[in-house]
Amino acid sequence: MNRPGPAALRVRQAVRAWHAAHGSGPTVAVALSGGADSLALLTGVLAEGLDAVALVIDHGLQDGSAEVAARAATLARELGARRAEVLAVTVDGAGGPEAAARAARYAALDAARGGAPVLLGHTLDDQAETVLLGLGRGSGARSLAGMAPWTDPYGRPLLGVRRADTRAACAELGLAPWDDPHNLDPRYTRVRVRTEVLPLLEDVLGGGVAEALARTAASLRADNEALDGLAPAPSGPELMVDEIAGLPAALRIRTLRAWLGARGARALTGAHLAAVDALVTDWRGQGPTAIPGGSAGRRLQVHRTGGILRAW
Structure with missing residues (x-):
């Protein structure tokens, strides 16, 4: 060599x-x-x-x-x-x-x-x-x-x-x-x-785009770590709506993500989380929300009943 x-x-x-x-x-x-x-x-x-x-x-x-x-x-x-x-x-x-x-x-x-x-x-x-x-x-x-x-x-x-x-x-x-x-x-x-x-972005914006995107990632990663540390960590199969409804959206969404992950949810998108969050913040008696589960083709159903979220 x-x-x-x-x-x-x-x-x-x-x-x-x-x-x-x-x-x-x-x-x-x-x-x-x-x-x-x-x-x-x-x-x-x-x-x-x-x-x-x-x-x-x-x-x-x-x-x-x-x-x-x-x-x-x-x-x-x-x-x-x-x-x-x-x-x-x-x-x-x-x-x-x-x-x-x-x-x-x-x-x-x-x-x-x-x-x-x-x-x-x-x-x-x-x-x-x-x-x-x-x-x-x-x-x-x-x-x-x-x-x-x-x-x-x-x-x-x-x-x-x-x-x-x-x-x-x-x-x-x-x-x-x-x-x-x-x-x-x-x-x-x-x-x-x-x-x-x-390459198009580099040309239009005059270069340095890849480095700028990497810096953005590092900055957001630090922010995420700080917010994750502030979000409640649900430990059980049920989630009380009253315990998270008053949280800032950034912390409430993180709590929901952690809870859903523990229930077997995978590949969650912003749309999935927004739909589950609506069961907390925009409750109008709507039915369950389906999200991807832990195995191919499987879907979890998230229900709100009696002020409690459950997923199965």
Whole structure:
């Protein structure tokens, strides 16, 4: 491997800063696709002297995916990873191919990590795309806060590093990353945000948009953490309307989200929460509100009876 240049050093410094803030030991698992982001992340982890285990997901969605995964695992061993394992998954869940692949990937990583944190190669550019997608869905401040540097057991050391830097780091080190054709497929919404929406915004607004979106995410994440700490934490299967009706909307919605999550709700949108909130603040005797449940195709029904919310 060649001598590191400035981009590789930026990646290494990002890993060092992340580990100082969030690391709990020398062993980490790196989710490795063979692409520039995860490959650069692995080199930064190894340069920092961490004990790296590379976990390579084979989604089986493209011809030759097993060979791509095997090459990534071999390269990880050559670079110095203590172990590299290919995890073959079946992508057949609900929510479309992107959501199903993500669910299968995270389940496999969690099962194989052996108690170690899993580091993901998400960059500042990925963060900017996530914020724009959340804005388009109207999911509120929680969605606009983007991805966190640490959400147990997943870490994202490169959220302050540009995608151009991960590519440059690989080039400096003499590494040839794999280019996933799905990353240029306009059938995927995120790809169109990456290749069409963000470049247009950068052009119209004079640059700096990706960095500004990432700063927005960090600011909103801090606000969310503070408000989450102030919101009541419901503990039972029933929620008394009188206990939350007088709360500010920001705290009331957070309380409802936490309560619904404990009842098995998943993938809640702003519209779902507004409909449940109407059972508290705009009660006119309306019937139950349906929200997504914990399994494919399942819906929870939220009822208000006698001043009490129940979900089943």
